[in-house]
Amino acid sequence: xxxxxxxxxxxxxxxxxxxxxxxxxxxxxxxxxxxxxxxxxxxxxxxxxxxxxxxxxxxxxxxxxxxxxxxxxxxxxxxxxxxxxxxxxxxxxxxxxxxxxxxxxxxxxxxxxxxxxxxxxxxxxxxxxx
Numbered sequence: 089x090x091x092x093x094x095x096x097x098x099x100x101x102x103x104x105x106x107x108x109x110x111x112x113x114x115x116x117x118x119x120x121x122x123x124x125x126x127x128x129x130x131x132x133x134x135x136x137x138x139x140x141x142x143x144x145x146x147x148x149x150x151x152x153x154x155x156x157x158x159x160x161x162x163x164x165x166x167x168x169x170x171x172x173x174x175x176x177x178x179x180x181x182x183x184x185x186x187x188x189x190x191x192x193x194x195x196x197x198x199x200x201x202x203x204x205x206x207x208x209x210x211x212x213x214x215x216x217x218x
Contacts, residue, residue: 092209094143099205101144102198105132106191108147113188116179123160123167125177127153127184153178 112128119125129151135144155178163172 092205092212095205096202098143099198099202101135101146103195103202105145105147106195106198109191110188110195112150113184113191117181117184117188120177120179120181120184122177123165124157124175125179126157127155127177127179129153 109130109132112130116127131148131151132145133148134141135146136142157178158176159173160176161173162168165174167174
């Protein structure tokens with residue numbers, strides 16, 4: 089049963105990491121039109137236990153995208169400078185939506201692995217009861 093438990097833990101760690109990634113992607117999409125907003129990115133890191141990798145992943149540190157902010161010409165905007173420009177965001181909606189789709193599919197793959205492992209575990213218990 090330890091193998092089943094380890095597999096469930098692997099799948100759960102993948103789902104938790106992708107869930108956190110989706111949270112940041114939705115924040116980016118929601119703030120795409122916010123002046124001065126910088127895109128947030130999150131990386132995945134291997135989980136370590138006693139100095140050895142466990143195979144599980146954890147969401148790493150959230151970083152801000154260093155890409156330059158878009159310059160927007162809008163002289164009526166309260167943040168506009170003397171030339172009529174203000175800093176927009178560096179969020180590209182096409183990239184964010186593609187990343188969200190990828191994170192969703194990865195989450196679903198981990199969920200399927202979790203469900204299959206649970207079903208195999210239940211089938212094994214049924215065989216052992218007979």
